[in-house]
Amino acid sequence: MTLTPDxxxxxxxxxxAVGSALGMLFSRSAVHSALFLVLNFAVGSVFFILLGAPFxxxxxxxVYAGAIMVLFLFVIMLLGAELLRQPSAALPWQRPLxxxxxxxxxxxxxxxxxxxxxxxxxxxxxxxxSARNFGGPLDIGKVLFSRYLLPFELTSLxxxxxxxxxxxxxxxxKKTPEPKPQTPK
Amino acid sequence: xxPTSYYVALSAILFTLGVAGVLTRRNAIxxxxxxxxxxxxxxxxxxxxARQFMELSGQVFVFFVMTVAAAEVxxxxxxxVAIFRTKKSINVDEVNQxxx
Numbered sequence: 001m002t003l004t005p006d007x008x009x010x011x012x013x014x015x016x017a018v019g020s021a022l023g024m025l026f027s028r029s030a031v032h033s034a035l036f037l038v039l040n041f042a043v044g045s046v047f048f049i050l051l052g053a054p055f056x057x058x059x060x061x062x063v064y065a066g067a068i069m070v071l072f073l074f075v076i077m078l079l080g081a082e083l084l085r086q087p088s089a090a091l092p093w094q095r096p097l098x099x100x101x102x103x104x105x106x107x108x109x110x111x112x113x114x115x116x117x118x119x120x121x122x123x124x125x126x127x128x129x130s131a132r133n134f135g136g137p138l139d140i141g142k143v144l145f146s147r148y149l150l151p152f153e154l155t156s157l158x159x160x161x162x163x164x165x166x167x168x169x170x171x172x173x174k175k176t177p178e179p180k181p182q183t184p185k
Numbered sequence: 186x187x188p189t190s191y192y193v194a195l196s197a198i199l200f201t202l203g204v205a206g207v208l209t210r211r212n213a214i215x216x217x218x219x220x221x222x223x224x225x226x227x228x229x230x231x232x233x234x235a236r237q238f239m240e241l242s243g244q245v246f247v248f249f250v251m252t253v254a255a256a257e258v259x260x261x262x263x264x265x266v267a268i269f270r271t272k273k274s275i276n277v278d279e280v281n282q283x284x285x
Contacts, residue, residue: 010187014195021202021222030214037218040199044225047192051236053244056228063251068221068258075262076214079269091278098208102201109197119190122237135235135244143241144248155252162256169263 009050017043030076034069041065052125053135192233199226213265213275217258224254 020043023036041064048057113119125131133139144152199222206219228247235243269275 006187025206051232053232056244056247095209102205106201113190113193119188121186121188143245158256162259166259166263169267
């Protein structure tokens with residue numbers, strides 16, 4: 001295996017991605033966790049660009065790293081939950097078990113990918129034009145509004161339900177006056 | 186070009202870290218962030234295979250996954266705020282009222 005610039009870039013970015021995920025996992029402060037996750041999403045969007053998905057990469061930056069993480073940070077600051085307490089030992093066996101099962105899952109995936117499937121390398125783009133257009137807004141829009149029109153419309157329903165749900169859940173409880181006890185006069 | 190299997194392996198590592206976060210951390214917000222990490226690693230595999238097979242459906246599916254994630258975060262964080270209001274804590278170990 002020769003170390004082409006592609007592979008060097010991949011391993012560099014992969015190291016940052018895994019490192020930021022670990023940082024999110026082990027940070028004491030929830031704000032630091034959120035910022036590590038923002039870094040992870042930014043690296044993910046670079047991967048998307050490398051994989052010929054520029055539109056998805058931009059959506060990743062604006063929606064994920066932008067909107068969703070800002071919402072997370074907002075809630076962390078709102079609740080004042082940035083300093084985490086030490087985890088209680090309600091389930092002491094859970095931590096080692098999670099570690100073992102995680103490694104097991106990783107082993108199964110690695111065995112399948114590298115032994116069962118063997119892997120494949122994507123073909124380079126045929127022409128500069130196809131490289132420019134693949135995964136751009138035009139191509140994505142064509143597929144989204146023809147073959148996936150119904151799912152696309154259904155997501156609007158999903159977002160509406162999410163919006164209503166969020167409003168209903170955090171609504172201040174109306175202080176309704178207690179109904180007067182029906183005592184016989 | 187980087188082989189697709191490398192992307193699958195990286196995604197598996199990130200997914201496993203997300204699972205570990207959900208199982209070991211007790212702060213509800215960190216658990217939510219770990220779920221986001223898992224969704225994102227799934228997106229990486231979708232895009233990698235979309236490139237492998239030159240098929241845009243994978244990228245469109247990532248779009249849908251992001252929509253679901255956005256809705257999930259909105260409702261989930263509202264739930265966390267509601268729990269915090271009643272319990273004054275977002276430690277999931279303390280939310281055990283339904284335990285028999």
